[in-house]
Amino acid sequence: MTALAARADARPSARKRAGNGATRRIDADEIGLDALVGHAGYAVRRFQIWIFQDFVKTLGNVDIRPTQYSVLTVIGANPGLSQMAVAKRLGIERARLVHLLDSLEQRKLVKRVKSKTDRRSHALHLTAQGETALAKFKRLAAEHERHVEDRIGKENRERLLRILADFT
Numbered sequence: 166m167t168a169l170a171a172r173a174d175a176r177p178s179a180r181k182r183a184g185n186g187a188t189r190r191i192d193a194d195e196i197g198l199d200a201l202v203g204h205a206g207y208a209v210r211r212f213q214i215w216i217f218q219d220f221v222k223t224l225g226n227v228d229i230r231p232t233q234y235s236v237l238t239v240i241g242a243n244p245g246l247s248q249m250a251v252a253k254r255l256g257i258e259r260a261r262l263v264h265l266l267d268s269l270e271q272r273k274l275v276k277r278v279k280s281k282t283d284r285r286s287h288a289l290h291l292t293a294q295g296e297t298a299l300a301k302f303k304r305l306a307a308e309h310e311r312h313v314e315d316r317i318g319k320e321n322r323e324r325l326l327r328i329l330a331d332f333t
Contacts, residue, residue, distance in 0.1 A: 223309040237299050245288040
């Protein structure tokens, strides 16, 4: 057996062995999940993937990602917050937030202002352009939320939000 053939045999594939040793292609939906079916974490993660994909598709024309939207929304609702406060509230690593703020600042959506009370920190504010952009992002995010409602139903969406409220 060649090294190339050995590597090919080692790769997982969506094939199922028939009784005679032959394999046939199977669709991903045909692959059993066993205990994963009863795991809340697995189901939530799959739902999160769907939600993020729909969010990115719905807001794709304005080039905004879910985390960026969250940061802009929190800054818009709480002008003057420190980077540390935003990171803590949204559960974002500080280093990642710094990079994210750099990109939002380059797009002229956010500005950092030296804090008057703590020289080591910056107060975060939306720029005028950021406020206008956020209003548009919110309209598109509302469209995305309608997609969620269409997928799971209004009552289930409201129930899901109540269930998850303890984690926000």
